[in-house]
Amino acid sequence: MGKTKSTAKNGEKDLGRAFAKGLLQWNRQENSREMPWKGEADPYKIWLSEIILQQTRVEQGWKYYERFIQTFPTITDLAAAPDQAIFKLWEGLGYYSRCRNLIATARFIATERNGIFPDTYGEILALKGVGPYTAAAIASFAYNAPYAVLDGNVFRVLSRIYALEQPIDTTEGKKVFSQLAQEQLPEKQAAAYNQAIMDFGAVICKPVPNCSQCFFQEQCQAFLGNKQALLPIKSKKTQIRERWFHYIVLQYGNAVAIQHRTAKDIWQNLYQPLLIEADKKLNKNEVLLQLEHSYGIRPAQYEVISAAVNLTQKLSHQTIHFSFIHLEVKKKPQLEGFQWVVKNELERYPFPKTLQQFLSKN
């Protein structure tokens, strides 16, 4: 009663403390990651670097940061510049709404706050283009305020050291991780700790981790269970592709044209009838038009025997919609890459299950 819970909690806290301690030591002794804004005290420069780094790798943002600081040494300089000059400096970085928000925030601070950058988490969070991550980063780096950053690195590191299978891409998961991150933060060393955990995620606990170089290997719950490559968990299945396979069963006498699938795709090395693939559903006329375009087989050369049968097959990462058109040709067309197989010998060839089922019934 209650005991299990508090024991687990204590265990968790111990693990967290051990990690934080080791992390800070790693940061002092081994972390050699350098960045032009690291250790910076000017909130303007920290803010600028964080906006540039949103969705952007350090290596790419580096040069942009340097050019911005050279061109606009203070937020007042930035606020006074014409939009176009600022966009020109941003050119190539992507996510251009960040630049719009950057301009709006610079002008807001220059005109409404006499160029003084806000110094509380809440006020920082209220700035355009600043969300929870960026607000915590600025508040901690500029003012050492005790707000834990939660970015992709932190999700990854925390999910691994605790072997948490909680998905990170759900509202619930974000809540759990942000609470854990906050509990984990050594309050008086917010700046050092926040920078350290992100550096650690970037150089050691990478998506493909360098566990052999990790100070926490012996305590990391993921490493101990050999799950480090599986964490963090994301709930959203990789986007399911929708494909429409319009098969044309070409029959000549008692023989059917089939084709060997060789592309690096599903069903490699299996066989299939003539395929018209599309990323949307085509009606019969569209399919037959495509047949003429791709293979030069014109309506005059065949008779349509049967209408389309529609089937669907779900794979982990794609959904295949099938339709079939059965055509009888009066003369055998020249078809590169196809072989004509008499119907009762079709069973010798390997087909995908859905095709096998269809062909055996028709």
Added chain:
DNA sequence: TTCCTGGCAT
């Protein structure tokens, strides 16, 4: 070549 990553605004 395609796939994956990543904070915020909407």
Added chain:
DNA sequence: ATGCCAGGAA
């Protein structure tokens, strides 16, 4: 829940 973007990984 999606779109925004570019670059590195697979």
